[in-house]
Amino acid sequence: MTHFSAFSLLKNALTGHKNWTEQWPDSQPKAEYDVVIVGAGGHGLGAAYYLAKEHGITNVAVIDKGWLGGGNTGRNTTIIRSNYLYDESARLYDHSVDLWENLSQELNYNVMYSRRGVLMLAHNVHDVQSFKRHIHSNRLNGVDNRWLTPEECKAYCPPLSISKSARYPVMGGALQERAGTARHDAVAWGYARGAAARGVDIIQNCPVTAIRRNADGSVAGVETARGFIRAKKVGVSAAGHTSVVMQTAEVRLPLESYPLQALVSEPVKPVFPCVVMSNAVHAYISQSDKGELVIGSGTDQYTSYSQRGGLPLIEHTVAAIAEVFPIFNRMRMLRKWGGIVDVTPDRSAIISKTPVEGLYVNCGWGTGGFKATPGAAHTFAWTIAKDEPHPINAPFTMERFRTGRLIDEAAAAAVAH
């Protein structure tokens, strides 16, 4: 692996960039692996990387039906934060942020983790109560999060309108300064390069058609478009299609898959310094390093595997952006797209062993899986390597839906009265 640095860039620039080598090889499957990971997104590639690096398990393959990083890793709006309410979530996401902060150095690949701050806006009394609860909880958990008045929100994010006559005026906001964004493709590529350098095979365009089990019920390997691949352990990390893959091992998961859309504007000079999320009017926005406003929409009302969403939802999202940031009304949308997100009943993830020996699953990230990439990958690798969960992901079991020990972040934001 060529070490990346300003020096190597300069050296190669002088030789016309002819001597760069491939960042990862496009591997052909071997007959057998110690671990097969299904799904070459950030989570799957990251798990392979940590298996190799931290657990010494290098006979690993990551298999994807398409190109690596082509699913939700490359389709999301790259928001990273950890100001979650419940201890379990706060620990997992804060673990991720800890890893994010060093990931470029760890991978020798600049993933551009941008600590630009995430500001969540409150538009009604219920939001205020809910955010303050988060802030108090975060404070006692040692997680960065603080309350801003509307004027402070405006100072932090100048394009914001805090007009009192707005349909849903801004009543304040919760700011996590440590939060931000990262370059999504670089995360997948950086992990891929790091994993490949440690001996991991990355096998692309090779759909897994079934998980095969031994007579004793334990996992035997995966059937793929390029034949059967034997594996001692299989980890599934396939986002919207996880439930489809797991069903072939007769493991039913409490997942529903929905299209989720996002869009970018035409690029403009720097105008938007941070990330702003507004749950009440449903607007999520930041500005990419290319200058595009990156805007997240909501999930469609109905389950679907179609990677394109409807027009009405996008209209609502753009209206919400124009409501909160009226100066953007004459900006233009450049591109919009959809992805498939897998949602659990409590909208928290599952990183868990399964009833099938040797089969592990990391799924259910809904609309927020990107931010968890390093933490999820790290603890998933641990779970696979040691056949038991890391303390951080121990609460994120499949069992919790049976026992009722849910981690329901969304419920805490419920609106009534």
Next chain:
Amino acid sequence: MSGNRVAGKGRVDVGKSVRFTFDGKPFVGLKGDTVSSALLANGVHLMGRSFKYHRPRGPVAAGSEEPNALIGTRRGPGRFEPNTRATVQEIWQGLETTSQNKYPSLKWDIGAVNDAAYMLFSAGFYYKTFMWPKSFWHRVYEPFIRAAAGLGVSPTEEDPDTYASRFLHCDVLVVGAGPAGLAAARAAAVDGLKVVLVDENAEVGGSLLSEPQALVDGQRAWDWLAAEVEALKAAGVRIMTRTTAIGYYHQNMIGMVERLTDHLSDLPADTPRERMWRVRAKRVVLAQGALEKPLVFHGNDCPGVMLAGSAQTYLNRYGVLVGQRPVILTSHDSAWFAAFDLADAGAQVQAIVDTRESVRDDLLAEAGKRGIRLKIGHTATATKGRLRVTSLRVNPVTDGKVGAGYVIGCDAVLMSGGWTPSLHLFSHTRGSLAWDEDLTTFLPKDTPENCVIAGASRGLWGVEAVLNDGADKGRAVAADLGGTGGETACSVASDRTGTGVSHTELPTDLNPGKAKAFVDYQNDVTAKDLRLAVREGMRSIEHVKRYTTNGMATDQGKMSNINGLNIAADALGKKQPQVGLTTFRPPYTPTSFGAFAGYHRGAHFEVTRKTRIDGWAEENGAVFEPVGQWRRAWHFPKPGEDMDTAVRRECVATRQSVGIFDASTLGKIEVVGPDAVEFMNRMYTNPWTKLAPGRCRYGLLCGDDGFIRDDGVIGRLTTDRFHVTTTTGGAARVLNMMEDYLQTEWPDLNVWLTSTTEQWATIALNGPKAAALLAPLVEGVDLTDEAFPHMSCVECTVAGMPARLFRVSFTGEIGFEVNVPAPRGRTLWEVLWEAGRQYDICAYGTETMHVLRAEKGYIIVGQDTDGTVTPKDAGLDWAVGKSKPDFVGKRGMARPDLTSEGRKQLVGLLTEDHSRLEEGAQIVFDPTQALPMTMVGHVTSSYHSDAVGRPIALALVEGGHGRMGETVHIPMPDRTIAAKITPMVFVDPDNARLKI
């Protein structure tokens, strides 16, 4: 008229000059010009700077596919847009335009130093550096990278314009009004079929506007076009210009944006700037034509280097010669016609350079007639010129070997690398594409949507072929919809058909590692960037695209995608279809946010639901709060009162005498039918069978997970009719949930559900004097404990109005809720207000309601519960019908974790120092522990209470029900507050005050 304008050419109005400015300098164009054609007429090619290297750029195209000539456009205060394509923006008197991404000026731009250091800024360079030292990333490198972002600048003011949206339903929608689209619309417009024809341009005609020489059925093209437009109108076809079909959605829904004012000098009153059309078409004909490909060679981005077909458009449509001494550089026959047109218009064509080894005889003959120098079998290896091309270096190619180069002086290079069908909308349908080796392009194959492709977008070439294909497709679509007839075939003379070959980079004798041969102009992606990406292991076109940003500029890859694919395929040593294709995403061209938002701005962002009593509240000084879509009176401050004072006064007045409250926003659902009671038994946790008509009960609704979802008082009016109330925010959710269960789980139940939230106005009277106030106004029932005890309901008459009267209390005082038909709500309110004067009646808002109910220990779902609270946790175990065979949530709440010890339970809290707790504050048992602390609950509600004489709070605390009297701690940033756990009911635990 300037020297570049050709008399007798073009469709611009030579009689009407239009003044506008570019970078502050005044220019004159003609009515019908775009900014680009007008500037070219004035000899200006330099219109912008590229993204990364800040290289000088001029327009490379004449239409919406333009990647280079992006400008800021301004019309006075508030009306500024960045990144407008100069090739699309029509000029109008007074238009102000500015160039972008330059400092201090377009001609001398400091950012161009990047160009000199281009070797460092190779594809993906930023992934490889800026990592050391680590602390520099956040403080130095990232701010530097971010500062370089973007092209134009964002608007800074609120947009004064309005936007509209409309639905449109039609039989046939034809997208693109070139020859194929025109013919398709004409053929489909039979038997009363409703046909809509849209085009993004200011006028219909498409390529015909650039080909006036064609003779259609003996008529000159533009005469034929004019007649055809009249015929289409006569046939009832709706023609929409300046309208872009931006996206193709499920089930033949097309989004279209119509631009109504951006081309006008004077803004008409009450006209929206743009209108979003949501079209449902039974059939769609996509006739979007084809886009010309640039050739990829060193210096192909110098201002003055332009697509040959676009030069033809500038000449024939706008009467503008883009150069007096052009060189034509081509691998396709079509550019030869551009050479002929320009030569005939007076240009000194310096040479036609064709990369092919041989060219058709008739073209050679035509060139010979005009005395044009020919360089067949040649390649181009460089251009010269900083702000405008001055020469082209060409070399002969023999048997694949590039010979010695020589220079041809010129003031424009008109290139053609062949044509690519425009398949963007087809791609939106998730339609599949097939690679055509002969045409070296992708052609449309299958699509799940009901659409057909006509004309050049399926690879046809020449006006006749395209016209007849359009007519065929129109006829077929009409026949499919039961229509008959349609147009017959037409013949075209002076048609210009042709073929060509496709290239990757043009062959060169110079060091290819140093070539700046651009593929994506705007994003400064060169051929060697693409090859570098492949060298670094990017094997799919999707990776190559993301690594280099090829195809991600504002032209959406219209100029760059196919060239990028060809080069990537070549670098990989693969044939084209194996590399795959990136997906085109909506919108087809960049579309203003305003068009998407439509009417949903400002006050209309979302409907504001108001009760019938809202006007009274407003007149009486209420402060409002948003609750879901509703606005509710929050409190009624008197002059000089702050919120706290007002709320305390309202609380005291209600407990002392009587308060009046607008409860109309409460959700109301009528549950009716022979199985209504069974339905209620299954939905709600409570048992309903024994509830007698005329009585009501507090109902608790759980999800199937066993957690509280909603609550409300439910009255049984007759054996088969329930009046269900829900929380304000939960009304729609509860009805959805009920319908979901009724339709999918229990279709056997004979029950009807009707939302009646907005049919009733609901007024609550609470306080010791409530009965005394109300009794004289009620007919049909005596308001005594005997005749109408607490938790009764009745249909009666109140103040002469038909009413549903409930005796319920959400305050702990004697309480009534009067429901009358909504239109009469305000009248009743005023009657009660007048009648209450003798009791010093007090209007109160939601905040007082919250205080009063908290004093009495009544919960608010969503505030004191959060989706993780069971009935037992909330102290509402009594509301669960344990002997019922089943109800929603019964199984869920039996799960181990929901019945285990140590769950968080709802309790009261009283602070030891009488301070008021903050809602949301976290609770610990041990305040001395280090972070992260073990939190055991949180404060859900907290108010000052005059009735109790100190602040009160409700809280969820681990094992709270078993900890009465214990002290817990609430660590705040500045101090830790101690509080004692108490029962939830702070006022009148014996319910004595509920008796009349």
